Amino acid sequence: MIKIVTILGTIRPGNYTGKALAIIENEIEQHDDFQLISIDPREFKLSIPGSNIDASDSKHLQTLIEECTGLVISTPEYHGSYSSLIKMVIENLGFPSTLSAKPVALLGVAAGQIGAIKALEHLRSVLSHVGAIVLPGPVSIANVQAVFDKEGNCLDDKVEKRLRGSATGLMDYIRGSICPKIALEAMVRE
Ligand SMILES: Cc1cc2nc3c(=O)[nH]c(=O)nc-3n(C[C@H](O)[C@H](O)[C@H](O)COP(=O)(O)O)c2cc1C
Numbered sequence: 001m002i003k004i005v006t007i008l009g010t011i012r013p014g015n016y017t018g019k020a021l022a023i024i025e026n027e028i029e030q031h032d033d034f035q036l037i038s039i040d041p042r043e044f045k046l047s048i049p050g051s052n053i054d055a056s057d058s059k060h061l062q063t064l065i066e067e068c069t070g071l072v073i074s075t076p077e078y079h080g081s082y083s084s085l086i087k088m089v090i091e092n093l094g095f096p097s098t099l100s101a102k103p104v105a106l107l108g109v110a111a112g113q114i115g116a117i118k119a120l121e122h123l124r125s126v127l128s129h130v131g132a133i134v135l136p137g138p139v140s141i142a143n144v145q146a147v148f149d150k151e152g153n154c155l156d157d158k159v160e161k162r163l164r165g166s167a168t169g170l171m172d173y174i175r176g177s178i179c180p181k182i183a184l185e186a187m188v189r190e
Contacts, residue, residue, distance in 0.1 A: 001035040002174055003068040004028055008040050009075035009086040016144040017109040019152040021074045023160060024107065027167035028072075034171060037064060041089055049091040058092040065098040069182075070105070070174045072166070073127070075119050077110035082119040090126060100131030103178060105170040106138035107163070115142035135173060139166045 006025055010017045028036045044057040065071070075082040093099055104127055108116025120138045127134050139162050141147055147156050154160040 003035050004070050005037045005068040006072040009083045011042050017074050017076045019148045020109050023163040024167045027164040046088050046092045062094050062098045070103040070170050072105045074107040077116040077119040080118045082123040097130035103133040103173050105135050105166050108140045109144050115140035
């Protein structure tokens, strides 16, 4: 099974980022060749970079990333950028980063009318810097309160299609570009 990790970029109770991410996760779960590993950073005791208190949860997180073939990273737009929670996650993934050479699909969610454009630009820049393969076509959801109801149902068919398309785009990229590379490298080693 090909492992895909999803990372939730907020801990806000009732957050909308999680509602949007759930649709991407639902799409991944419908494909038998993929296994979904859903990461809620609240479940990890991540340390402030440099504090070096107890790195065991950071190591656990790094192992999950190492073992996956691709990721979906989600973030709310907070103050014109991505969330500090996602920066905290990135900074707990080692230097050099375990994200290096991993394909990543991006999701940004915003209350405002321009969507999560700035959050996604900044996140793309940092992820590219650490060596991740950031896939084109990030999903940016604007005016999110009008897009999901309280139960998490998506009220906009076009947004739901884009979310599901983000998942299938990542899976297609992994099947078409990453799996053949892994198979070829294994053959060369034999
Ligand atoms: C600290 C903070 C900063 C925010 N900054 C912005 C912003 O710059 N632009 C924007 O459109 N929405 C902003 N928002 C609203 C969020 O985009 C909104 O809460 C949205 O629902 C996504 O976040 P959520 O996943 O936590 O729900 C901000 C919210 C918080 C809590």
